[in-house]
Amino acid sequence: FSNMAGHDSNYIxxxxxxxxxxxxxESPFPxxxxxxxxxxxxxxxxxxxxxxxxxxxxxxxxxxxxxxxVDGASYVALPLFKWAQTGFxxxxxxxxxxxxxxxxxxxxxxxxxxxxKEEPAKPGSRTYMSVQAxxxxxxxxxxxxxxxxxxxxxxxQNDRAAxxxxxxxxxxxxxxxxxxxx
Numbered sequence: 123f124s125n126m127a128g129h130d131s132n133y134i135x136x137x138x139x140x141x142x143x144x145x146x147x148e149s150p151f152p153x154x155x156x157x158x159x160x161x162x163x164x165x166x167x168x169x170x171x172x173x174x175x176x177x178x179x180x181x182x183x184x185x186x187x188x189x190x191x192v193d194g195a196s197y198v199a200l201p202l203f204k205w206a207q208t209g210f211x212x213x214x215x216x217x218x219x220x221x222x223x224x225x226x227x228x229x230x231x232x233x234x235x236x237x238x239k240e241e242p243a244k245p246g247s248r249t250y251m252s253v254q255a256x257x258x259x260x261x262x263x264x265x266x267x268x269x270x271x272x273x274x275x276x277x278x279q280n281d282r283a284a285x286x287x288x289x290x291x292x293x294x295x296x297x298x299x300x301x302x303x304x
Contacts (some may be wrong), residue, residue: 173185268296
């Protein structure tokens with residue numbers, strides 16, 4: 123692929139990584155030049171330079187460095203691929219990530235960006251709180267922070283059927299304060 127035109131989303135798509143960057147049933151939304159160019163290509167280049175320096179010190183010979191971004195994106199995403207094998211990343215019968223069921227794709231209410239109340243000094247402002255409380259102890263802290271820890275009939279954290287309603291509930295609570303107030 124070295125002579126082909128391409129950018130980050132192309133590299134991570136070829137590596138099979140782009141599928142992890144979706145919300146629900148939306149089309150994939152690549153992260154801003156993260157996985158292919160910077161993490162994938164940058165890691166491959168850095169490792170190549172280090173290995174070439176080691177070889178130069180050992181043999182006095184130079185080395186050709188292959189910094190393949192597709193390979194690098196695959197290496198960076200290795201934990202995601204391994205999680206797909208264990209079931210932590212839900213995969214459909216078509217082989218694609220079921221992002222509407224995956225906690226790292228902002229499917230649950232405890233992994234979302236919530237709109238806050240508008241800043242009074244900045245009419246029209248839109249500020250958000252980033253929430254990612256995957257572990258039970260962090261989820262408990264989140265509920266406390268939102269004032270929901272004593273709310274009756276709260277569903278279990280991983281009750282997937284309750285995620286949409288809990289997102290609505292959390293969204294309503296987050297809209298009661300500005301981001302700075304949170």
